[in-house]
Amino acid sequence: MISRVTAPLGRSLARIGLTPNIVTIIGAAGVVVSALYFYPRGQLYAGSVVITVFALFDMLDGAVARAKDSASAFGAFLDSSLDRVADAAILAGLMWWFVGEGDDPLLAGLTLFCLISGFMVSYIKARAEGLGVNCDVGVAERTERLIIILVAVGLSELGVPYILAGGLWLLAGMSLITVLQRLVETRARLNDSERSRDEETDKADNDA
Ligand SMILES: CCCCCCCC/C=C\CCCCCCCC(=O)OC[C@H](COP(=O)(O)OP(=O)(O)OC[C@H]1O[C@@H](n2ccc(N)nc2=O)[C@H](O)[C@@H]1O)OC(=O)CCCCCCC/C=C\CCCCCCCC
Numbered sequence: 001m002i003s004r005v006t007a008p009l010g011r012s013l014a015r016i017g018l019t020p021n022i023v024t025i026i027g028a029a030g031v032v033v034s035a036l037y038f039y040p041r042g043q044l045y046a047g048s049v050v051i052t053v054f055a056l057f058d059m060l061d062g063a064v065a066r067a068k069d070s071a072s073a074f075g076a077f078l079d080s081s082l083d084r085v086a087d088a089a090i091l092a093g094l095m096w097w098f099v100g101e102g103d104d105p106l107l108a109g110l111t112l113f114c115l116i117s118g119f120m121v122s123y124i125k126a127r128a129e130g131l132g133v134n135c136d137v138g139v140a141e142r143t144e145r146l147i148i149i150l151v152a153v154g155l156s157e158l159g160v161p162y163i164l165a166g167g168l169w170l171l172a173g174m175s176l177i178t179v180l181q182r183l184v185e186t187r188a189r190l191n192d193s194e195r196s197r198d199e200e201t202d203k204a205d206n207d208a
């Protein structure tokens with residue numbers, strides 16, 4: 001569905017000579033620089049809007065790769081790795097804003113919790129994939145996490161009461177639930193594959 005928008009954009013970017021990796025780097029670098037809107041500039045609404053524009057490049061790098069038929073394993077690796085840099089920049093920018101102008105140590109700490117739990121969500125999936133297990137589950141995958149934080153931060157400067165604290169508590173809770181969901185899923189899948197390996201060994205022993 002969303003590919004109806006991203007596929008033609010991907011073809012246009014490919015036509016002007018951009019490679020998927022360049023699009024990945026532009027998107028991540030754009031998010032990192034835009035996080036300066038949060039800290040030190042303290043412009044939460046403008047920051048959320050500009051970060052959103054660059055975050056959307058994450059959909060376009062894959063679209064360019066598909067348009068050029070040049071998807072690569074290194075591209076996938078770079079895409080995921082730079083996602084972490086972008087996520088860290090957004091939440092670190094917000095955390096520093098709470099430490100300074102926002103003057104709220106509790107929410108600064110909660111933002112740090114969101115950063116760490118978000119990283120855990122991604123790390124558990126990557127580690128599970130390294131063990132041969134697909135772990136694509138969870139109520140707060142990256143897109144959901146970005147939407148929650150960017151909408152909450154953007155609306156807070158428009159004066160919607162409690163939206164920022166509410167968004168952070170929601171993000172923290174959903175990230176924690178996702179960590180637990182992915183741990184449970186990975187454990188179940190590893191147990192399944194161990195069991196089928198044991199069954200195959202038993203069968204081979206019996207046949208011998
Ligand atoms: C009034 C309120 C004020 C507040 C203002 C703020 C508003 C904020 C509102 C919402 C925020 C929304 C932000 C959401 C950003 C979401 C971006 C995102 O998460 O996208 C992620 C995924 C794509 O993931 P992934 O990177 O895994 O897939 P790819 O398609 O890239 O494919 C990966 C494969 O591609 C290959 N490859 C990749 C890179 C590379 N260098 N080489 C390669 O070879 C390789 O094989 C890889 O394996 O996106 C989704 O999941 C889709 C759903 C996202 C929906 C988000 C909501 C969208 C909102 C608007 C849509 C408008 C679209 C217009 C686009 C314009 C862009 C400028």
Ligand SMILES: O=P([O-])([O-])O[C@@H]1[C@@H](O)[C@H](O)[C@@H](O)[C@H](O)[C@@H]1O
Pocket residue numbers: 079080081083121122123125140141142143
């Ligand atoms: O694991 P998570 O943060 O929810 O989700 C993310 C995926 O949405 C993304 O496609 C991938 O490139 C990231 O590395 C990460 O895995």
Ligand SMILES: [Mg+2]
Pocket residue numbers: 057058059060061062079
């Ligand atoms: Mg991408």
